[in-house]
Amino acid sequence: MNGAVGEERGGEALFEDQHFPSDDTSLFCDRSTPIARLQGEITWRRPQEICHSPALFHDKISLCHAKQGLLGDCWFLCACTFLLKNKQLLNKVLPPEQPQWGDSRYRGSFQFSFWQQGHWTDVTIDDRLPCINSTLCFSRCQTSSAFWVALLEKAYAKLHGSYERLWAGQVSEALVDFTGGLAERWSLGVAEEEQRPEQDSDQVSRRSLDLKLLYPVKEECALSCATHSSPGGASELGQYHALNVMEWVEVQRVSGSKVLLLRIRNPWGRGCWGGAWTGSGLGWSSVDPVCASELQARVAEGEFWLDETEFLSQFDDVTVGYPITDEGQLKSIYTGNLLMHQHQLAGRWMGGHSAGGSRNCSSYSSNPKFWLRVCGRGEVLVSLLQHRKWRAADHCAHATLEDSKNTTHQHYQAIALHMWKVEKRRFHLSRTLNKPPCASTHCHAFEREVVLREQLEPGYYLLIPSTYQPGAEARFLIRAFSSSATSLSALKSPAPTLPLETDGEWETSYFRGSWVEGRTAGGSRNFLSHWQNPCFPFTVCDESAVTSGANVRITLHQRRPDTDLHPIGFHIYKCSEGESEKTLPRDEDPAASCVPHCHTQDVSLACGLSPGAYAIVPSTYRPDCSANFTLSLARRIRRSPLGLSLERDCTADSVGFCCCCCCVIVMDLCVSFRKVVKSKESLGRAIQEISHISVMQS
Template identity: 50%
Template sequence: MEMETEQDPLFEDPDFAAADSALFADYTTPLSRLLGRVTWLRPQHICKRPQLFPDDLTGAYPKQGILGDCWLLCACIMLLKSRNLLEQVMPPGQRVWGERGYSGEFCFQFWQNGCWVKVRVDDRLPCVDNKLCFSRCHSPYAFWVALLEKAYAKLHGSYEYLWAGQVCEAMVDLCGGVAERWTLKTAGDTTTTEKNPFPKLSKEMRKCSHISCCVHSAPAGAPERGQFHALSVMEWTDVKTSDGKDVQLLRIWNPWGRRCWGGDWTESGAGWSSLDPLCAMDLLARTQEGEFWVDEMEFHQEFDEVTVCYPIAEDGHLHSIYTGSLLPHTQHISGHWVRGRSAGGCRNNSSYSSNPKFWLKVGAGGEVLLTLLQCGPWHGQRSYTQRPPGDSSSPQHPLYQAIALHLWKVDKKHFNLKQTLNSAPSASSHTHAYEREVVVHTHLSAGFYLLVPSTFLQGAEGQFLLRVQSTCPTSLSEVKVNVPQESVDGEWETASVCGRWTAGSTAGGGRNFPSHGQNPRVPLTVTYDPGGNNVKVTLRQHGPENSLHAIGFHVYKVSGDRVDSMVISSAVCPVVSCVPHSHSQEVSVQCRLPPGVYAVLPSTYQPDLKAEYTLTIERKIHRKVMSSQERLGQVVQEISHISVMRL
């Protein structure tokens, strides 16, 4: 077919220009070495007769360039195994080089927060010395990987934002499904843990699931295997040695496109001599560029983590990786954590019950998969820092909140929220995790279940998506809570004070210690009491979660108006207390105080503990009642005018 004429201008993406702004974000990765060296070329200027996909499937395999996005390329392998997924991400029928109608524009789709988002890009690709400098295909004439990578970089904000990430997140973005990952080793251990996922995977699931593995640090003697590097499991097979011993072999693919292995199952390794020669020849013949074999023992010794993506049937439903069963019943619902209203924090907090709540009705018993996804957008922010995914030594994640999902079986007609939440949950994600998505797999009997998604920190805001996929019919809905309306003749005023407990000075400890009166004193004046709670006091300590102190506070009535000169001893009783002291980031109490002057004493339980804190006091104050005659029609009309002005 004939090429378009030179007079026909090719598409140039105005939202993701072929410039440094598309390459770099903060210049904190090794990518910054490319500054001033990159040129942007279209595929027809890189090679003759470019194509999206080569005729040979092996030539379509990704090959990593100098961008640290092995996590994305391992997920891309999944697309080569499923035409349905590939056409979902890359809609078919797009005009390519040499075809009439080719415009230099390509369209991709990525699953984001519950829906498929279209991303269009031009085909100007970053090159150094007229060669692609980032990901490419094994075939020098195929460009599907380079174009997909560019679209994914646009989705995130720049190529540099793809440096280091989670395979499970890329898998979900490319299929809209669910991925689980397990740690194979405990900290400082080289042996497998009891949380071994492999026995749960049947032979059929091993064959149809997409499995990735990663190393957190380069093993001794193999530095080129890299640090925090992801690879893919291409095949998993059982063989029998000449002495009758059963061995499980895994064929591993390295996105670098080279074999970096020194075990018993290298091409000249000792392991092959233990197999029938014909079997050994067949297995060795299956390896492509960048692939190698390991046995299961080597796999557990050398790799730190494994990720498994649930297989997706042609109708879009998931297969359980535990039972192989189809999960045809799917539902999802979105929600928000809002500070001061529905961001109650973890179960350590008395405010836990204020978190969003949902009903799950299970019609008949069955297998249920629940996931809690915290939503972005993450545009313009790094997706992951360079640290081991799931590394518990890192106390917090730069973008995500630590989240968890708990569920309790309840009798909907006789339901006591406090008693239910104080009992053991029927199932949960066990711990709060700094993950984009946490997964709960369980079997539930028929009935009603209360679902509570939460963040670890009280007051942490965010949007989330709750998904349910099951073998049995389910119904998911939000629990409607009647929130008492505030009196129309008052409003809340908020004030915050930052301070610190200093050992030997202002760290007096709790009331059990004679030094309690040395704690900082924050004055509180109450002028208005319309009835009901009129004061809320919140104490938040600053510091990492793994070194929290037990904190609390007391509120004392002051005689006169001299807060600093008031003598506070064990004989003086507080009018309000936030006790017992809790190892929480934040504690709070709502109360009713009559008009007067008070002193709030924040404290750690033990004296002489050093820490910084913020004390926030909300109090109701009087305001004039204002009547409003605004009607819906007037609001709609105003919004319409604003919309017109923005066109």
């Protein structure tokens, strides 16, 4: 995620990021948030143009804390506060020793790193920051001379596609992006079951928080709290606001009883609380004056104390980020155990194949399945993390904000994870799924990640991730963390088969091809180079026996790791009679298309085409994205009255060629045809023997 160099300053070129430019395209997505009113008022300035002696950090840690500006990203700022507590994680996100202002090596750029879908992603930005009247208009540090927060916010905005996409979010997401670990959201007080449409048969209420549970890791974990409505003592907080829990201590009152006090930090950088434990509150008179003075001295700008009763009554939920050791290993927030064994596997829910929906659906068993082998008794956490519906590379082209008040539903499916203990050698899927799972997450939730935690005995466990709605498509990552040795593997499902039609059979051809940078990677129809993509001609013959429905099914499969996919799609063009197969009708619309381009392993299309000559042009969304791919073409073929397939000879060739270099791909098809055999059994069910097609590459 780099850009280009430009702008001369002091005789040296300063970096200008062309991929995230200093204009409205980096600020706004669809102008659905309040910052849209800033359009035309924002200028971009480098730190040395904002203050005389800029630096990334200030020597005084309290002045390095984040202060929220005009952007509603308190969730992001809460995660920034946790980074200040953990230097090892801060150095991972913001690598040290980068040349700063005043350094002869300074070139106006900074590099950051974020954890995304299973791996760390580097993001490079220039240091031009959005300002109003020479003052930073979004997040900043408590002192105007420190810029690490503003630069980190810009890098995170680039990762998401725009600043506007940081408006509203979950603290848990930013914590995971900054640490590569886990974070959970818990309810405060007594949790009540919510009557929501995404409930399923395994519904349980969201677990409630017991602060005593966190005592073993209280100095290492991240803890934030949030309010979803205006609390009585903090009326200016508004609809949703996240704050940091900096510490909590148990204090003895003069009377001999104990009270739990929590120090809260507001990302706004100013106090917003008027309870019993403010500077002159009555609460302090109930504790020893020396203790009261010591605790009050810890309060920095924007912080305040409250007791446990106030905390539980004024906030709705908390987010707990798991501790991570210097070696990058996770610690359990439940036991403090080191979860030294870690595994991850990518998967996807694909409509019509592996998107089976919840356990209420008959298609549940078609969901992706995974084996978890536990070698010794121990604590095991399994998380299901789904990918957002949009990516930074898409910018805003395919983003639709359906409800600005509910960002969770915009970007995520309602998901859940279920687990069964099984005997692998005597495993029967349908019988297993008829039994209650040994563990599961809570009811399907519109969360990016859900976490299942259990003490497990040695053996094999079946894991099934699901969306609530059948047919809902998304990519996901399964992660397992454990105190004892484990292994994680995918249970391979059989390839999807084409439906059997009573008025025809299906013949399938397979082609292998490549998008090669500078040659055959032409990109989508948005680019003039589109016609350089590989091209695969085929013919639809006169099928008088077929009167309706799909007669062609095409699937494009890219051969790349699931964590590094290109957005892919394809168009089908009809060729005019007498035209050369190398010449496509560039001025005419495609006869059919499988778009928009999607970040998935496979894209498919079933359509009905009239008789004639056609060509398939598969492509990535952007040009010069190299990858290998496989294209499958299934055509319905008619039968004679005797039940024989008559469309092709016993041996035929299918030829594909690349438009730019005429590189020919030949697949020999040996086709054996058999009669359709119908039984006369009393069951009355016709048994059909389908023509077998074997494919051999020459």
